[in-house]
Amino acid sequence: AQTVTQSQPEMSVQEAETVTLSCTYDTSESNYYLFWYKQPPSRQMILVIRQEAYKQQNATENRFSVNFQKAAKSFSLKISDSQLGDTAMYFCASEANSGYALNFGKGTSLLVTP
Amino acid sequence: GAGVSQSPSNKVTEKGKDVELRCDPISGHTALYWYRQSLGQGLEFLIYFQGNSAPDKSGLPSDRFSAERTGGSVSTLTIQRTQQEDSAVxxxxxxxxxxxxxxxGSGTRLTVV
Incomplete structure (x- = not known):
């Protein structure tokens, strides 16, 4: 079984600043995948970034990057140069290589202020 | 289609009524999933389809919930005899x-009154 924990229910950041959202997970799988999803008020979940656990290099997508610490089972998301449009719920999720169901954390509500 | 389409966007129903929620996946996507998002509960896995078959129905919360997928495309999630605790996205x-x-998709917000 996999569990995902997001310890920050709410966060706030000023426009153009950098913010880091925390995520820890627990898994007995030898290989797995980790994801960050964004859910704006429109409700549609949008894939932000994906990390393969067997890859050492941290994934990066434009202003979004992760700090993947496999031994610590930590997968934090860094948003650089925050924009008002980044305001949303952010969900961390894991998926076993042998599986298909995503296990989600409870989410972090991020507010970007002018 | 260009994206995953769900209908209706919002549904209000009376307790005890049956509801059908529809999902039209991206063309060519063989895997389809249903999740439930309740306030403060995060996302809960319900069911997974590979093609038309559902190898994992373990997440369906009760026998009032069922789902089918036809032609490897559109899926319908049916909730019978709805209860207030079924209210969710x-x-x-x-x-x-x-x-x-x-x-x-953008989800269906179900409200059972």
Missing amino acids: YLCASSLAENYGYTF
Whole structure:
């Protein structure tokens, strides 16, 4: 079984600043995948970034990057140069290589202020 | 289609009535998933389809819930004799392959009164 924990229910950041959202997970799988999803008020979940656990290099997508610490089972998301449009719920999720169901954390509500 | 389409967007129903929620996945995506998002509860896995078959129905919360998928495309989630605790956002997602992340629809907000 996999569990995902997001310890920050709410966060706030000023426009153009950098913010880091925390995520820890627990898994007995030898290989797995980790994801960050964004859910704006429109409700549609949008894939932000994906990390393969067997890859050492941290994934990066434009202003979004992760700090993947496999031994610590930590997968934090860094948003650089925050924009008002980044305001949303952010969900961390894991998926076993042998599986298909995503296990989600409870989410972090991020507010970007002018 | 270009994205995952769900209908209706919002549904209000009376307790005890049956409801059908529809999901139209991205064309060519063989895998389809249903999740439930309740306030303060995060996302809860309901069911997974590979083609028309559902190898994992373990997430369906009770026998009032059922789902089917026809033609490897459209899926319908049916809730019979709705209860107030069924009120939630029901999200559908599809994917071309496992482990690459899903594409989600915008969900159906179900309110049982």
